[in-house]
Ligand SMILES: Nc1ncnc2c1ncn2[C@@H]1O[C@H](COP(=O)(O)OP(=O)(O)OP(=O)(O)O)[C@@H](O)[C@H]1O
């Protein structure tokens with residue numbers, strides 16, 4: 001690609017890199033996950049780390065964090081060679097991690113969380129607490145972020161959890177921050193806040209490794225990008241020297257179709273498949289009514305806390321309805337329990353795949369077969385061979401990258417775990433499929449595959465409800481969008497009445 005000299009130089013590369021990883025290799029058993037990978041981050045640089053699901057990004061960063069040991073290779077921090085044998089060693093060397101599955105304790109305050117492990121012991125918990133609050137306030141002031149250090153973490157939204165995680169790393173004097181898909185659970189304006197913070201940290205000389213599957217984010221905040229493919233370096237470039245198309249092709253290995261909405265023929269007299277009538281449950285679902293037709297895709301849009309996930313949980317029988325009813329084919333159905341919902345041919349792909357979608361210690365195969373067991377058991381005997389065949393066909397159909405389907409699903413990369421959740425529910429052949437953030441964490445190739453899959457399901461005469469905080473994604477598939485706010489449907493918009501992402505965002509924010 002183009003000459004590096006020609007590009008503007010926001011990064012001082014004559015300096016010794018803050019992080020330098022050379023020829024890093026790592027295998028789990030016989031599965032080689034990293035094969036001689038080079039990676040470096042300059043001081044004050046935001047360096048994006050990209051690649052398909054299972055390419056080795058998280059593994060490389062877990063080595064830098066001292067979670068995994070490398071099989072071979074060298075790590076230098078500010079030019080000095082280091083050997084990390086624990087997270088503690090990495091922390092002491094200034095490596096901080098913003099955990100995706102947050103490491104905070106919800107019942108404690110923000111300040112207590114930040115100083116939980118580093119807090120100097122002094123006499124009297126009262127004084128110590130006050131000190132922690134003062135110190136936390138200083139950290140937030142430096143970050144220019146408005147959070148009450150005395151607030152209980154459990155009372156704050158996810159966006160604040162993340163800011164607290166960052167503050168925690170800063171309080172521990174991190175000079176390098178690793179962010180692994182930090183925006184996966186953030187609303188648009190919260191992500192914007194995070195990007196502004198990243199800009200300030202960078203200006204303060206902090207180096208940031210930014211793992212993301214979202215190209216527009218990478219272009220917005222990163223100076224350089226390194227792409228891994230199958231555990232090897234594919235390229236490292238300044239973002240000024242590489243086009244989004246080149247990056248996507250590098251990640252996916254081929255060109256992909258865009259996310260443009262494809263108008264579908266919904267002119268035929270539509271049959272009503274599902275009706276929600278006055279659904280109420282707690283404060284987050286208040287008198288919600290809508291109809292869903294065969295072959296239709298409805299998008300649910302709303303801010304964090306608007307009740308989207310809670311509505312999905314009601315429909316699937318996880319949360320109990322206080323009033324209202326759900327009808328399928330005009331018949332009232334009992335959704336007092338997910339098993340009843342499955343019988344009525346509903347399926348829910350939950351937002352939090354690790355906690356709700358998978359049994360992490362069970363094998364990939366068993367996870368795939370879990371909702372299908374009834375089907376296989378039909379002949380009373382559980383046919384092992386048949387189950388294996390079915391699971392393997394799902395693995396193939398969804399291109400799940402798995403070395404051995406008999407090993408625990410927890411060992412798969414994040415995106416591949418998501419594929420397992422989707423595959424497992426589609427195996428039940430539902431009529432109505434509810435998908436909560438279906439593409440969170442999946443790579444861009446898989447993402448377009450999933451969106452195409454959603455369209456195909458509708459074509460086949462199924463109906464889909466999609467919850468997503470990514471407006472582009474909602475606009476790519478939805479025939480109608482319901483805007484939720486404070487647990488109620490504020491507005492219902494036909495796809496052709498939504499001009500673009502910005503107008504959808506305005507509708508969601510009610511401005
Ligand atoms: N502890 C482990 N034991 C065995 N295999 C593992 C372990 N951790 C990761 N792997 C394997 O290493 C490969 C790379 O996984 P990694 O999590 O680094 O991918 P990734 O690039 O972060 O992908 P994603 O975008 O899906 O998060 C995967 O095939 C995964 O199954």
Ligand SMILES: [Mg+2]
Pocket residue numbers: 057058059180413414415
């Ligand atoms: Mg990962």
